């Protein structure tokens with residue numbers, strides 16, 4: 001029998017998960033993701049998993065990035081969530097034109113983990129609301145409005161901020177992730193899950209960003225077209241948290257039977273979802289992608305419910321990983337939710 005050694009970053013993620021993240025996940029859940037966790041992630045090279053090698057990243061293929069995400073999310077969903085924000089700016093800069101000032105200034109420090117990025121852009125996915133306005137001003141961009149969600153405040157170095165112009169263009173620009181004239185964070189939001197991830201809302205009042213910090217300017221319709229496949233694919237975190245929940249089931253025949261059955265179904269959905277994520281035409285098979293995403297949520301709910309049921313009353317104690325994973329699963333139901341995802345999920349829940 002031949003065995004293939006895991007990719008070094010997968011092995012690194014496993015070491016980080018087993019040695020640091022999983023043992024402290026209960027404590028982190030009730031407090032905050034400590035800067036020392038983020039330092040450990042920086043040192044591990046995982047922030048550059050999908051960044052180009054010529055900029056100091058690992059240039060690893062998507063399956064490696066997904067496996068790393070599963071491992072981190074299953075170990076400590078709050079830490080996974082803080083660091084997962086970083087990969088969107090890295091991918092955006094990687095795809096940007098070589099020579100673009102923001103790319104040349106930021107891609108290397110982001111790829112090596114010298115800088116950590118957060119994102120403030122989910123709000124531009126909403127067609128009906130425009131909570132953040134962008135306007136060209138003095139050779140740069142002026143932002144006004146309220147970012148409803150920004151995770152990693154106090155941990156991130158830079159923020160990828162998006163707003164919408166009068167002409168219905170989406171503008172993405174990098175901003176220092178600190179309080180400054182025109183940018184004021186709320187106190188950390190108190191949430192039923194992932195409070196530890198230091199999520200705030202951010203008030204923007206005539207925040208001016210220089211033109212060389214802009215990384216993308218595109219019509220909102222075009223952005224929605226490019227964004228659609230991204231939001232319809234299943235997040236690897238769903239599989240990571242579901243598996244962590246099933247690992248809590250014990251060794252009685254009842255528990256083993258449930259864990260084995262759910263693991264088999266999860267593996268099947270995972271294989272199909274990842275095959276579609278790798279499909280060369282990202283905007284094809286949207287319905288199937290949505291159906292798999294919804295199915296993965298069903299299995300996630302079943303897995304976390306099984307962990308609670310098998311644990312009995314003590315599973316509801318704040319010391320119990322079962323209740324934490326169930327709350328993290330609840331959060332994953334809405335993470336990255338767009339209108340098509342919401343519609344497909346609600347329809348599936350109605351049994352349509």
Ligand SMILES: Cc1cc2nc3c(=O)[nH]c(=O)nc-3n(C[C@H](O)[C@H](O)[C@H](O)COP(=O)(O)OP(=O)(O)OC[C@H]3O[C@@H](n4cnc5c(N)ncnc54)[C@H](O)[C@@H]3O)c2cc1C
Nearest residue numbers: 119120121122125126127149150151199335336337338339
């Ligand atoms: C703890 C936490 C941290 C987060 N951190 C970040 C972050 O750091 N950066 C970031 O960018 N985002 C972040 N988000 C946002 C997150 O990824 C999702 O995008 C978001 O939770 C889902 O959307 P919403 O609640 O903002 O908007 P919703 O109002 O739920 O809208 C989601 C989508 O559904 C559509 N919709 C809503 N209501 C209706 C309706 N009645 N009929 C039809 N369509 C409808 C909207 O148009 C939109 O497209 C965070 C969310 C949470 C909960």
